[in-house]
Amino acid sequence: MPSYHDIQQFLFFEARLMDEHRYDDWLALWAEQAHYFIPAGDDERGINYSIALVNEERPGIEDRIKRLKGGAHYAQDPKSQMSRVVSNVEILEENEGELLVTSTFNLTAYRKSVLDVIAGRTTHRLKLNGAEFRIAAKKVQLATSRGVMTNLTFLV
């Protein structure tokens, strides 16, 4: 099984790809069967009863990347400049070829004179693909999910 160090390295690598807008490289981290979920407020009533900020499977994630790469997603023109710290990594579950890992992040995003600070907890379900990880599911619970936000069009 991978070591704690390997898991950390993967999360740090993913964070760097997101910070640097490396869209294709980030997409390549995802498994074919994937779920990307950012609740809006709480999600107690389930996905058909509670609206989310992001609730996408692989095709939705691919479309998101296509929009970002297409040059006509004006909310990222110019792009946000970002730096995020990923920390507090805990392994919640460890099974054959699969891990559930939670971590926190603190993201500073700067765009057109506006400085945004976004923080939250990310929970990854990672699958081992040979020696590499693939993201099977990712849930991001934002500390500000109940608040008014303007631009969350970069990758978190």
Next chain:
Amino acid sequence: MNYDMNRDSNPAAIDYGKLVLEDRVHSRIYTDPAIFDEEMDRIFHRGWVYVGHESEIPNRGDFQARNIGRQPVIFIRGDDDEVRVLMNRCTHRAAVVCPHESGNAKRFVCPYHGWAFLNTGGLLGVPHSERYDDGFDKKDYGLRPAPRQAAYRGLMFASLAADGPSLDEHLGPLAKAEIDIAFDLSPAGKIDVSCGTHKYGYAGNWKLQAENSTDGYHLGFLHRSFVEISLQRAGVTTAPDYGANAPYRLRSLGNAHVAWDMSSPAATRWLTGGAAKVPAAQQEYIDSLVAAHGEERAHKMLARGGPHVLIFPNLVFIQTHIRMIRPVAVDRTEVFLYPYRLTDVSDKINGHRFRGHQAFYGPAGGGATDDLEVFERITEGLRATVDPWILIRRGLGQEQIESDGAVTGQFTDELNNRAILHYWRSVMSGEKILGSTRETAI
């Protein structure tokens, strides 16, 4: 009407007739803080403003903290099952008594001196009340209700003015018919608005969002990449026509309410079985609507693809959600989207609606975020005043009057902007008064 006397005695009174012309408007209407203050008074603090839908507070004691213009209110269902709009202000020393966004409460206790109010608004108790004089009576100090409250299909509106046109007059039959579509797309004629909220804000004036909500012209440009990528995903190869030849219409419904009607012959053919096979879940849904509302109305509503209407000033229905516009300052606006479920419709259909909504809307969506970006670019561009005018002339003079009385224009016309801003001019200039208070202005 004392407030008018005060205003008219002001030598610096703003001449709205010079700021809003037939074919253009002046930048100042989006940038001048004095105009914003006057909008709060004349539009938001006197006219009918949308507060919330009753399904957001289904149980006794349920509440949502809301705003009417700049004023904080509590939208609440009391223990007597009545739905009310109460001013969120302790009648003693003015602190808000409800600091929570939503929840359930038997009573609100002001933390400052312990005055306690029932969820029906009444004042329950005042600590050490013996030190008040004999003229003090608890029953005079309940939470103040919004002076006028009225609902249409569970949509609660309130006005902070005691007198004025009724909600019925404000909405009018054409706007009501648009609202009806939102509800009657459920076979039960009901919607559930307690499904969470998308909240976004932008650095710009509130009218930018009001106008944009029925702006057909931008769809094929600003949202082109979203539309193209979504159609690719759906396997649709023919691009839709959102241009000047598109068969869609904008409809001005009176009192600055504006709808867009995207009914199309193609949609109708598909619904009536003229094209490819309809998926089972969709067919089941269509059948339930036909059974509930009759074939003609069901097909007509479905061909529209859902409601799409601005109810001036702060309520919008767009297909999957209710939108509430909250002006914060002349250059700051917050917008709350409430996606809703259609009652007695399958999870498959409702889930599909939610997924479509999520992809486009909200701060992480691929569509609405581009609108916000444009609002902020407009706010920046408005500072360039060598030529301070903004055009609203597209399709001017080519309007048609439909048999139901709606004034309509082609989908890409600036009919929406004219309908909103010309009405706005009549209210701001005092030609049309949305409400009056009986109190003396101080």
